[in-house]
Amino acid sequence: MSSDSYNRYREALRNVSKPAAFVDLDYFDNNVRQVLKRAGSKQIRVASKSIRCQALLFRVLQSHDRYQGVMAYHAREAVFLSRQGFDDLLIAYPSCDATDLAAVAEEVARGKCLTLMVDCPQHIALANRAAIEKKVQLPICIDVDMSTKFPGLHFGVQRSGIRSAAQAKALFETIQQYDGLRLDGIMGYEAQLAGLGDHVSGQFFKNQVIRLLQNRALSKVRALRAEVVAAIGAENLRFVNAGGTGSLETSSEEAVVTEVTAGSAFYAPTLFDGYRHFHHLPAAGFALDITRQPELDIFTCYGGGYVASGAAGKAKLPTPYLPEGASLLPNEGAGEVQTPILYRGSQPLHLGDPIFFRHAKAGELCEHFKVLYLIQGDRVVDCVPTYRGEGDLKI
Ligand SMILES: Cc1ncc(COP(=O)(O)O)c(C=O)c1O
Secondary structure: OOHHHHHHHHHHOOOOOOOEEEEEHHHHHHHHHHHHHHOOOOEEEEEHHHOOOHHHHHHHHOOOOOEEEEEEOOHHHHHHHHHOOOOOEEEOOOOOOHHHHHHHHHHHHOOOOEEEEEOOHHHHHHHHHHHHHOOOOEEEEEEOOOOEEEOOEEEOOOOOOOOOHHHHHHHHHHHHOOOOEEEEEEEEOOHHHHOOOOOOOOOHHHHHHHHHHHHHHHHHHHHHHHHHHHHHOHHHOOEEEEOOHHHHHHHHOOOOOOEEEEOHHHHOOHHHOOOOOOOOOOOEEEEEEEEEEEEOOEEEEEOOOOOOOOOOOHHHOOEEEEOOOEEEOOOOOOOOOEEEEEEOOOOOOOOOOEEEEEOOOOHHHHHHOOEEEEEEOOEEEEEEEOHHHOOOOOO
């Protein structure tokens, strides 16, 4: 990053009202190519929650035939995307809403491929009800928990209760009892590898511990996934989905895995800066106007309080990154309507100039803006709606 980038974005967005969100298409496309390399020879399913913009989702999918299918985050979203022409939509989180399940079944009746996620008999019964009502057979995916238990530590996330090959096989047998359903695939998200940085600045000792635990977890994850596939039978599975941005290399090394998931890699938000084995380019950001200057080295911007979800902490704050030398004030962070910036850089700043920020997470940036300005060189080449700007998407 340099004053060149600052001036380039400033020129591109000169006539755009701030706050405004943007994507640097050159960086975005570079990240798309990097992900292809990192995923070895596997297919890549695109995690829509980390993009939340139809135009950019499409851009990734049409860039290479190894980009195959979408990992959606909500049944209604998957139906929306299906009606827009997207196909092979894996809904990664279970739905318990009869209306949403019926809408999914309707899309399947139209010949589209939308796969529902389950991890318990109740999910299966609900899906079957929708299938019978709409006279279709619904494809089902079993979510297998890939977290690792160490004494006194749950290393990973709490999602599915399916933790063994025997449990996965029992759920498969339950699915087989229903005429309206068929098993389509299994998914296992090893969040402790895919979403946990091992090279986070300012936490040297914690990074060492994380690496050690990740090393141990890796072999357990591999063994469990292989056992699950063997128990169910690879011939009964259209896909075996694994991983996320932080685990593309390790997930794609597993023989039983047919596809890996990637989403955050494309925008490369700040939470994905802290990994040793990859570095994606910061492709997404937002611009705020400087509206006040209370001290010589403090510039106050309008807006900015776009804090990321998850366990609260400093890492969830947005980061001012251009011009270089800007930082948040510890006592104020990023404010609801105003964000003061301490600035020690060399670029002269004036009222009305922009400061460019990065979000901590990928897709959440799009929840705060109705459009994304797409930048190439020092020009805005397009302006496309985010999910929030899509009138027909009601989630
Ligand atoms: C089931 C699942 N797979 C994969 C991912 C990885 O997505 P990303 O590449 O955006 O980190 C996530 C993110 O939370 C997820 O929930």
